[in-house]
Amino acid sequence: MYHFGDQICLFYLFFFSESSMFVSRRRWILKTCGTTTPLQCLEPLLEMAEKIAGYTDVEELFYSRKNYKRPELQVSPHRAFDEEVALLDSFFDDGRAYCLGSVNRDCWFLYTLSRGGEALQRHFGTLIQQRPVAAIAPPDPDQTIEILMTEMDPQVMAIFTKEDSMNAKEATEKSGIQNILPGMKIDDYLFAPCGYSMNGISKNGYYMTIHITPEREFSYVSFESNVAATNYGDLIARVIETFQPGKFIVTLFANKSSPAFAAARELDRAEEIGEWQRRDIQYCRFQSYDLTYAQYCKFPS
Numbered sequence: 001m002y003h004f005g006d007q008i009c010l011f012y013l014f015f016f017s018e019s020s021m022f023v024s025r026r027r028w029i030l031k032t033c034g035t036t037t038p039l040q041c042l043e044p045l046l047e048m049a050e051k052i053a054g055y056t057d058v059e060e061l062f063y064s065r066k067n068y069k070r071p072e073l074q075v076s077p078h079r080a081f082d083e084e085v086a087l088l089d090s091f092f093d094d095g096r097a098y099c100l101g102s103v104n105r106d107c108w109f110l111y112t113l114s115r116g117g118e119a120l121q122r123h124f125g126t127l128i129q130q131r132p133v134a135a136i137a138p139p140d141p142d143q144t145i146e147i148l149m150t151e152m153d154p155q156v157m158a159i160f161t162k163e164d165s166m167n168a169k170e171a172t173e174k175s176g177i178q179n180i181l182p183g184m185k186i187d188d189y190l191f192a193p194c195g196y197s198m199n200g201i202s203k204n205g206y207y208m209t210i211h212i213t214p215e216r217e218f219s220y221v222s223f224e225s226n227v228a229a230t231n232y233g234d235l236i237a238r239v240i241e242t243f244q245p246g247k248f249i250v251t252l253f254a255n256k257s258s259p260a261f262a263a264a265r266e267l268d269r270a271e272e273i274g275e276w277q278r279r280d281i282q283y284c285r286f287q288s289y290d291l292t293y294a295q296y297c298k299f300p301s
Contacts, residue, residue: 061113143260151246157214
């Protein structure tokens with residue numbers, strides 16, 4: 001729980017070594033990197049949600065990741081997307097699996113479940129039986145932008161080592177991370193000998209999370225936020241100018257109630273962002289959300 005003066009943001013943020021977890025009243029987010037096994041926590045999580053909070057229905061589910069550079073180093077069921085899908089299908093009989101991007105180059109896997117507000121409609125149905133309800137409110141605005149970066153600039157990545165920065169605060173300030181979304185309360189951590197993670201939360205309930213693997217052979221940075229915008233061009237530019245990737249993938253989810261729902265058109269027009277040129281763009285429409293996927297490379301590469 002975060003306090004901003006007399007305001008309280010009902011969002012709980014946690015670090016678990018290479019992972020970040022966000023918990024709010026009706027949402028649970030787990031962001032992992034390395035060889036963690038996020039899907040193995042699914043069964044105990046569902047049991048806890050029912051036992052502690054009384055939740056028995058999963059309204060929406062999104063599981064996504066970029067293709068692995070070294071899949072053989074992962075732990076089952078995360079060695080192959082087919083394995084992950086099989087596990088998820090054992091819990092949900094109405095999920096859908098997708099691959100966006102070029103399957104022989106950089107691509108992005110997604111497993112999604114959207115039940116179109118069935119549980120919420122049942123809840124309203126109960127309320128209507130108890131007392132008249134004039135109108136059913138539309139779903140809350142919801143959006144998520146993710147930027148996955150590879151082939152990182154070695155000079156930038158050096159900041160996220162104990163040789164270059166004494167602590168996480170120094171790494172955050174040297175890199176300019178605090179300027180990506182100003183006003184965030186930041187909880188950051190610098191690993192030994194290298195590596196960095198941060199969670200941030202704003203007074204209006206938006207979050208951001210960054211995880212950095214700085215080693216030259218497999219350098220990688222992930223950025224994610226649910227900040228709302230009608231145009232994400234400036235945010236994307238700040239992120240990639242901060243980290244200087246050779247390549248990056250952008251994904252944007254938004255429901256119809258979100259101001260970001262129209263942002264896909266802006267991304268469609270963004271054939272170039274600074275020194276980076278778009279190589280691929282795709283769209284998907286799900287029951288409750290639209291998804292835009294785009295991949296950029298620093299030209300002339």
